[in-house]
Amino acid sequence: MRELLEGSYAVAEIIKRCKPGVISAYPITPQTHIVEGLAQIVANGELNAQCVNVESEHSAASVVLGASATGIRTFTATSSQGLFYMAEVVFNIAGLRLPVVMTVAARAISAPINIWNDHQDVVSLRDAGWIQLHAEDVQEAVDLHLIAYRIGEDKSIMLPVMVVMDGFILTHGVETVDMPEQAQVDKFLPSYKPLYKLDVENPMTLGPLVDPDYYMETRYAIEETHKDVLKLIPKVLAEFAKVFGRTSNGLIEEYKIKDAERVIVAMGSVCGTIKEVVDESRAKGKKVGLLRVISYRPFPAQQIYEALKNVPKVGVIDRALSLGSVAPLASEVKATFFGKAKKPKTVSSFVVGLGGRDITKDSIKEIFRLLTGKEKAGEFIDLKPELLKESFDPVDRGQGHPDRLKGVEG
Amino acid sequence: MKTLFNSGHTACAGCGQSMAARLVIDAAGPNTIVVNNTGCLEVFSTKYPETAWGVPWIHSLFENAAAVASGVESALKYLGKKDTVNVIAQAGDGGTADIGLQALSGMLERGHDVLYVCYDNEAYMNTGVQRSGLTPFDTNTTTSPIGTQSMGNIRPKKPMPEIANAHGIPYVATASVAFPQDIQRKVKKALKLKGPKYMQIHVPCPLGWRHETNLTMQVAKFAVETGLYPLIEYEFGVLSGKRQITPKPVEEYLKIQGRFKHLLNKPEELKKIQESADNNIKKYGLRIETQAATGQQGGG
Numbered sequence: 001m002r003e004l005l006e007g008s009y010a011v012a013e014i015i016k017r018c019k020p021g022v023i024s025a026y027p028i029t030p031q032t033h034i035v036e037g038l039a040q041i042v043a044n045g046e047l048n049a050q051c052v053n054v055e056s057e058h059s060a061a062s063v064v065l066g067a068s069a070t071g072i073r074t075f076t077a078t079s080s081q082g083l084f085y086m087a088e089v090v091f092n093i094a095g096l097r098l099p100v101v102m103t104v105a106a107r108a109i110s111a112p113i114n115i116w117n118d119h120q121d122v123v124s125l126r127d128a129g130w131i132q133l134h135a136e137d138v139q140e141a142v143d144l145h146l147i148a149y150r151i152g153e154d155k156s157i158m159l160p161v162m163v164v165m166d167g168f169i170l171t172h173g174v175e176t177v178d179m180p181e182q183a184q185v186d187k188f189l190p191s192y193k194p195l196y197k198l199d200v201e202n203p204m205t206l207g208p209l210v211d212p213d214y215y216m217e218t219r220y221a222i223e224e225t226h227k228d229v230l231k232l233i234p235k236v237l238a239e240f241a242k243v244f245g246r247t248s249n250g251l252i253e254e255y256k257i258k259d260a261e262r263v264i265v266a267m268g269s270v271c272g273t274i275k276e277v278v279d280e281s282r283a284k285g286k287k288v289g290l291l292r293v294i295s296y297r298p299f300p301a302q303q304i305y306e307a308l309k310n311v312p313k314v315g316v317i318d319r320a321l322s323l324g325s326v327a328p329l330a331s332e333v334k335a336t337f338f339g340k341a342k343k344p345k346t347v348s349s350f351v352v353g354l355g356g357r358d359i360t361k362d363s364i365k366e367i368f369r370l371l372t373g374k375e376k377a378g379e380f381i382d383l384k385p386e387l388l389k390e391s392f393d394p395v396d397r398g399q400g401h402p403d404r405l406k407g408v409e410g
Numbered sequence: 411m412k413t414l415f416n417s418g419h420t421a422c423a424g425c426g427q428s429m430a431a432r433l434v435i436d437a438a439g440p441n442t443i444v445v446n447n448t449g450c451l452e453v454f455s456t457k458y459p460e461t462a463w464g465v466p467w468i469h470s471l472f473e474n475a476a477a478v479a480s481g482v483e484s485a486l487k488y489l490g491k492k493d494t495v496n497v498i499a500q501a502g503d504g505g506t507a508d509i510g511l512q513a514l515s516g517m518l519e520r521g522h523d524v525l526y527v528c529y530d531n532e533a534y535m536n537t538g539v540q541r542s543g544l545t546p547f548d549t550n551t552t553t554s555p556i557g558t559q560s561m562g563n564i565r566p567k568k569p570m571p572e573i574a575n576a577h578g579i580p581y582v583a584t585a586s587v588a589f590p591q592d593i594q595r596k597v598k599k600a601l602k603l604k605g606p607k608y609m610q611i612h613v614p615c616p617l618g619w620r621h622e623t624n625l626t627m628q629v630a631k632f633a634v635e636t637g638l639y640p641l642i643e644y645e646f647g648v649l650s651g652k653r654q655i656t657p658k659p660v661e662e663y664l665k666i667q668g669r670f671k672h673l674l675n676k677p678e679e680l681k682k683i684q685e686s687a688d689n690n691i692k693k694y695g696l697r698i699e700t701q702a703a704t705g706q707q708g709g710g
Contacts, residue, residue, distance in 0.1 A: 070482045
């Protein structure tokens, strides 16, 4: 059924249809509406679940870890500092091979504190072992949650999945969403039947001490499983298309890149803006395109290479940094071309939209314009020159000063 | 004897914690899921591919046993199995009173039907005897060493049983490995009550306390009999049980442990420790009343 829904409530509605038995989260902007929505759904008796209102994100992740280990489907959601606070549990969930699903409302990292959208939180946890799927719009966010449970709980996979939605832009944006019917969801997503669990009938020790004689193989197994995920996602999406009547791309989306001379690589909601610019530029005869990365983990290096190998100029947009080195997505896209005979002439790197700075069509046009020139390395777009002096001042560095307050006199 | 905590694990000789852990799980029985924080107990009982545990058992991290147990309990509720399965979360003193305190407080406040057991050996033993929030006053540890400017740990033990009790939970108890039947009685009592329960069991660590490995029971017993480790029970916030004693002087307890050896020729320090024992005796009414003692109560 097509409904006009805020992104967060759309996620709450799809999670309701996925029927998790335990939901646990801690409030953090801009994730809160998702769990508020679910709390109301449970309060209304529309979903039989235990909502555990914990005292921290660390405990939110720990609660879903414990519940998942007891053999049931679980859900949590967080953002930014919350994701960092639960980081060690995030790694732990993957190591224990528990198929937890978590929504992350992607948000900048402090300091300075900033509640708006970029990708520093999720990109920083790329090595945790989780599958990480990035949504472009609310519809895709809804669909990716179904896909997340289906893939994570697959007996050959058994890994947790993070569905990334750009904070505010998607969590608070209102869109018309084709909300799947319960019967469709039940058809696509069978109830969770774990291979192992905490069970008094069949006692097992989960999370034992593993010494150097055994540890490496457990990590190798996760690495190999990520390769299996790359193969499984297209199969699951083919099935998704059969049940729901719409296609979803899964690993990457190629947007008008077959004959393109310049292509931007990006993740998340900015891709909507890029598609508009591509369409407008194409109308003017410019051969430009977009490659959207949906599955950031596992990273579909081969698919990205095949899609871009004939494109002369590639520009990668990062909405996060690896301070002191190449921006994360650019680094990985560049690596796909290493040692290959056929590859782009230049692969430029751009840093855009940190801490919620608007990425406008002009920002994207500027990137396409810069792609006509020499290769750019970590070029920041939309910096404000008038603020730079302050940010570099060894004393000031963007700190607040009481004498700047424009208070009301008297 | 059949046990749910099997021999063959790698605990040190004389380890108080391993004995207490066996008493706890055997009292709880096979219909129990155990969630264990990181620490000695986890390390010495689950070295892959072996395990000492005859019940379903999970270890996640150092500080989150209470939260993981909250998740296990919530899942059991969802499955309609909570009434037939016990959940025990357990940790050492650092995992409980320091790094795990927030998760524990959350679990107690939210009312999960979980028994939390703190095995209190009064320092971070797994990492090499560093002081914790439950290390006693004047204890010589590797991070509260004695020196010309130091008599050891500068603060008394964090009052964890009182902190747990302040959450308004059904049951709080302290116990000692020196009194095995008392431990098992308290575990059984706790598991009959719905809601969060907190137990703190005093478990000597010969390595960290520097006493002979055959003295574990005696050391633990003297801690109780000097009044330094009161054995008490709170039910629904009310002091409902206590083990009464004919108090021994604290030196009896201190002199058999290397961690307190530096105090033996320091009468002013011994006085402070005796005072804290006396305060416990007075506060909880630990002294066995005899005709001769009547009228002297509280005098130390």
